[in-house]
Amino acid sequence: MPRRKPGTLLPLETKILEVALSTLRSGQTTFHGFGLAQTMREQSGSRSLTAHGTLYKALSRLEEFGLLTSHWEDAEAAAERRPRRRLYELTGEGARVAERALAEKAVAPRSCAASEPT
Amino acid sequence: MTPERMAELVARWVRFYTRDLPVEIAQRRVEEIDADLHDHVAHERANGSGISNRRIALGILSRMVRGVAADAAWRGRQAKVSAHRSTLEGTMKTTRTLYRSAVRVGLGVALILSLPLVAMQMTDEAVWSLADFVLAGVLLTTIGIALELAVRKAGNLATAICLAALGVAAAVLGQADDAPGLVLLGLLLIASACALGVRTGQRSR
Numbered sequence: 415m416p417r418r419k420p421g422t423l424l425p426l427e428t429k430i431l432e433v434a435l436s437t438l439r440s441g442q443t444t445f446h447g448f449g450l451a452q453t454m455r456e457q458s459g460s461r462s463l464t465a466h467g468t469l470y471k472a473l474s475r476l477e478e479f480g481l482l483t484s485h486w487e488d489a490e491a492a493a494e495r496r497p498r499r500r501l502y503e504l505t506g507e508g509a510r511v512a513e514r515a516l517a518e519k520a521v522a523p524r525s526c527a528a529s530e531p532t
Numbered sequence: 533m534t535p536e537r538m539a540e541l542v543a544r545w546v547r548f549y550t551r552d553l554p555v556e557i558a559q560r561r562v563e564e565i566d567a568d569l570h571d572h573v574a575h576e577r578a579n580g581s582g583i584s585n586r587r588i589a590l591g592i593l594s595r596m597v598r599g600v601a602a603d604a605a606w607r608g609r610q611a612k613v614s615a616h617r618s619t620l621e622g623t624m625k626t627t628r629t630l631y632r633s634a635v636r637v638g639l640g641v642a643l644i645l646s647l648p649l650v651a652m653q654m655t656d657e658a659v660w661s662l663a664d665f666v667l668a669g670v671l672l673t674t675i676g677i678a679l680e681l682a683v684r685k686a687g688n689l690a691t692a693i694c695l696a697a698l699g700v701a702a703a704v705l706g707q708a709d710d711a712p713g714l715v716l717l718g719l720l721l722i723a724s725a726c727a728l729g730v731r732t733g734q735r736s737r
Contacts, residue, residue, distance in 0.1 A: 446567070446568075447564060447567070447568045447571075448567070448568045448572055448575065451568075452575065462591070462594060462595070462598075463572070463591065463595055464595075465594075465596070465597075465598035465599030465602065466542070466565055466595050466596060466599045467598075467599025467600060467601070467602030467603035467604075467606065468598065468599050470565070471599075471603075471605065471606045474606070496567070496570050496571075497566040497567040498563065499564075499567045500560070500563070500564045
């Protein structure tokens with residue numbers, strides 16, 4: 415994983431914000447860990463899903479930065495008889511950062527494509 | 533190996549690297565990965581037409597192995613944060629304890645010094661000057677602080693016995709010299725020794 419420069423996001427974190435923004439634009443306000451990994455796999459055309467440790471570490475960092483918030487889902491899990499999911503939501507600041515990242519990517523698409531999630 | 537067995541293995545790994553972390557942090561990570569593993573298996577079975585159980589299990593294993601370094605880094609960071617938090621709590625606790633000790637000593641000194649003050653209002657036999665009050669106040673405060681330190685820091689039976697011996701000696705000497713102040717000091721030391729002995733007994737239980 416690349417070393418973090420102060421005040422910057424890692425490529426995976428930027429990618430997560432972009433996926434979160436596209437999820438929001440599609441009308442879904444929240445997303446969960448596996449759903450996110452699955453979407454990123456589809457978008458990147460990769461065969462493997464992002465590793466657990468890498469994914470949840472990045473999510474917790476984004477939450478610390480105030481770019482995401484999270485909460486446990488309520489009754490759906492019990493109704494479907496599966497473990498409850500932690501649902502993440504993009505904050506206003508997170509949406510702004512994601513929009514900026516997408517705009518930068520549109521200007522210089524090659525510079526951002528260099529790093530893929532592990 | 534079946535996907536369920538592999539998911540169990542991953543869950544064990546998660547429980548291993550979240551051990552000794554604050555419960556709410558560890559629990560959150562454990563539950564989150566449990567949900568992810570469940571969703572992973574369910575998704576591959578529902579959408580991966582013809583994908584074998586072995587392949588699903590290998591996919592889960594691959595996700596775990598590739599994330600081990602990040603898991604270790606996350607654990608290190610969480611441990612550091614919680615250690616910092618407990619240091620802060622420890623400092624706050626020490627400040628609170630010091631404040632309580634100061635209040636206890638202050639009240640004790642004031643109570644003892646009020647005795648000659650009241651006696652001066654009632655009889656002419658007790659005549660204390662301002663210097664006497666200051667001297668007695670300093671003496672009593674020193675004894676109070678020493679006792680507080682003894683109770684908090686040492687807190688052992690040997691200290692209690694030493695204090696009791698000093699108290700008895702002071703009381704006996706005070707009676708021999710007809711010095712009520714020295715007798716009072718001796719009684720105070722004996723009372724403190726008793727209190728210290730009780731606290732030491734409670735701690736050792």
